[in-house]
Every structure is written in C-alpha cells, then in structure tokens.
Amino acid sequence: MPPKAKSGDRAAPLSLRERNKLRTRQEMLQAALEVFAESGFGSATVENIASRAGASKVTLYTYFPQGREELFRELYEEINNELLEKASQIYAAEGDFAERVLALTEALLDVARRPLIGRFYSIDDPALDVALNPVRGHASRVWADLIAKDLAAARAKGTVTHAAPPHALAELLVGAMRSALSEVARDTTRTDDIIQAMQALVRGV
Structure with a gap:
C-alpha cells in the first residue's frame, strides 16, 4: 500500500493522458450545455452532444455510461x-x-x-x-x-x-x-x- 500523503504535500501532477481525459470530459459537458441552450433537453441527444464535442457516441458513453442524463x-x-x-x-x-x-x-x-x-x-x-x-x-x-x-x-x-x-x-x-x-x-x-x-x-x- 502506498504511503498516505502528508498534510501540506502537493498533489502529484496529472499525466498527459489524465489531462487529455479531463479535457475530453469537459468538452463533452460544454457541448451538452450548448446543445441544451440551443435546442432544449428533448433535442439534446447523445448523438448531437457527441457531434458538438467532436467525439463519437461510443466515446461519450465511455465517459458517461448513463448518457445525457448523467451529463446534465x-x-x-x-x-x-x-x-x-x-x-x-x-x-x-x-x-x-x-x-x-x-x-x-x-x-x-x-x-x-x-x-x-x-x-x-x-x-x-x-x-x-x-x-x-x-x-x-x-x-x-x-x-x-x-x-x-x-x-x-x-x-x-x-x-x-x-x-x-x-x-x-x-x-x-x-x-x-x-x-x-x-x-x-x-x-x-x-x-x-x-x-x-x-x-x-x-x-x-
């Protein structure tokens, strides 16, 4: 088991892969917000949100398994x-x-x-x-x-x-x-x- 971080220790910097995953996640959240503002919840489909984020439907479900409900x-x-x-x-x-x-x-x-x-x-x-x-x-x-x-x-x-x-x-x-x-x-x-x-x-x- 790794040692516990001591009080005052700085968090370890994120790896490039972790930063990319975080950025992709935020891009999907922003896309959901934009599609919602333009078309309302009824038209804010997984396909529309993924397209706005420049990602595939499969990628979106990888980050948000419950789909648009989880996003919102x-x-x-x-x-x-x-x-x-x-x-x-x-x-x-x-x-x-x-x-x-x-x-x-x-x-x-x-x-x-x-x-x-x-x-x-x-x-x-x-x-x-x-x-x-x-x-x-x-x-x-x-x-x-x-x-x-x-x-x-x-x-x-x-x-x-x-x-x-x-x-x-x-x-x-x-x-x-x-x-x-x-x-x-x-x-x-x-x-x-x-x-x-x-x-x-x-x-x-």
Whole structure:
C-alpha cells in the first residue's frame, strides 16, 4: 500500500493522458450545455452532444455510461458545488445575518448572469426530472440550513427580533433567491433591483 500523503504535500501532477481525459470530459459537458441552450433537453441527444464535442457516441458513453442524463446531472452538480463552496467562504468570514444573505444572493445572481449556465440552472422542465432529481435542491437545502442557523444565532444575540421559525424564514429567502435567479437568467429583471429588494427584505427581519 502506498504511503498516505502528508498534510501540506502537493498533489502529484496529472499525466498527459489524465489531462487529455479531463479535457475530453469537459468538452463533452460544454457541448451538452450548448446543445441544451440551443435546442432544449428533448433535442439534446447523445448523438448531437457527441457531434458538438467532436467525439463519437461510443466515446461519450465511455465517459458517461448513463448518457445525457448523467451529463446534465454532472453539469447541475458542478454548479451546486460552486455555490456550496461560495457559501462556505461567506459563512467563514465576518458579517451579520443580512450581509451574509445578500452575499448569497449576489453569488446566485452571478450564476444567473452567465448566458448558458444561468439558463440551464434556472430551468424547470419536467423532462429533466429523471436526470436532475438526485441533485436538484442540493445547494438550496444547504443554504437554507446555513441561513436558519445564522438567523437563530442572531436572534439569540438580540440582533434579530422577528419571531418567525428560522427554518421557515430561511426556506422563503432561498425561494426568493431562486425566483430571482430565473428572472435574471431570462433577462427580465435587473440584478441591482434584486439586490435592493433583498436588502430591504432582510433588513426588515
């Protein structure tokens, strides 16, 4: 058995073959995103995605044995993980309850403003349920838990006086953020307006 890496050790550099495999995988994910944005999930076939990526159908199934469902699930979870990492940074830094909620809102709107990513992450299409149900709501649940705990702590300190159950209020705030995500992704609402509205909302808690 090889020795365990010691804390502080640098990860071994990837071999050329590993780098090529990683690049091919990312090219397929990007192709899936582009085909989805252009044609929707129904037309985002394995053949179309593989062709866009400059690969064969066999190669795509080598990387994603479950086909397009696995591709879209991984795309969605990549965004979830980005948002979870951002939330960890926000809650590790100094700030009050309202500041943290506003920072979360800004992080989600940053995703919404990315043309392909925003449209994909905000989509509510029953045809995607099979692919996305295992990962849909992952980041939202964690965010709601973080907000609820922060709200409970703020209430214990006396900096928040609202009597509403923390988790119920947290769920409503996350729901408002998700709604704002969809509006910004569809370019129907300005980001500044959303931030201003959220600021008014959380400062009133």
